[in-house]
Structures are given as structure tokens and as C-alpha cells.
Amino acid sequence: MSTHNAESCVINAPLEKVWAAISAQDFKFWSLVKSTNQLASPSEVGGTREVTFNDGTVQTYRLIEYSLVRNALTYEIIDSKPSVDFLSAQHTIQVTRVTANNTSFVQWISDYSADGSEAVVMDSKYKKLDALAELAKSLEN
Structure with missing residues (x-):
């Protein structure tokens, strides 16, 4: 069983607009998220935020990673209640620019520890x- 999951889509919006929505790290585009609360240095590597679903x-x-060169960020879960x-x-x-038509390719990858079950990955x-x-619906023109 794999504890890795990668999903992707093409969004009909320029990279700058899509990256702005992702890099804010507030998940405002996601209906499962009720709120986010910035804790310590949220935009710097090592910064934390609390997400309430x-x-x-x-x-x-x-x-744990923030790259303006790759338009990518990586975060880890350090606490969860429950x-x-x-x-x-x-x-x-x-986020990657699709140069043929100025759209954006977005990939979201998750890697779980070996004890991550198939149910968790699915x-x-x-x-x-x-x-x-x-996200696509919130950004497309």
C-alpha cells in the first residue's frame, strides 16, 4: 500500500493569480475550512498556522518549504484535535505556468508516514x- 497521494488540475487563470491564492495559506477557496489563524511567522519557513475545519x-x-522560484510550498501537520x-x-x-494558453497546472502531493492507512490516503x-x-471555480474568469 502506498502512503503517497498526488492530485492535479489545470486552472483557467494565470500563475500569479493561482499562486497568490495558494501562497496565502488561508485555504479560503476550500469549503471544508471554517477559518485559519496565523500563529508564529506564518509566511516564513518554520511558521505555523491553525486551520479549523x-x-x-x-x-x-x-x-517547511516556501519557494518563489518553483511556486511551491510544503507544510506538515504538527498537531491535530482530534x-x-x-x-x-x-x-x-x-503551481506551474502552462505557457500555451496562460493557464496554471496545480499539483497537491501528500506523503504520510508508513502507518498511514489506505483509508487515510483515499x-x-x-x-x-x-x-x-x-480553487479552480474561485479563480477562473
């Missing part, structure tokens, strides 16, 4: 697909 789950994310069923998870979102898959569709 509509179901009451509260997770704390730490930014607790999650795996030891660790890292998530990377990257849940991640469908949530990412929904989030990417909602």
Missing part, C-alpha cells in the same frame, strides 16, 4: 480533488 477538527501546520491515525504527513502544493485523495475544483 467545519467538522470541528483543528490542525496546526508548520511551513488526533489523526498516522504519525506524520507532509503536503506540497505547486480520504486525502477525494478531499484534494474537491479542494482543487473549488
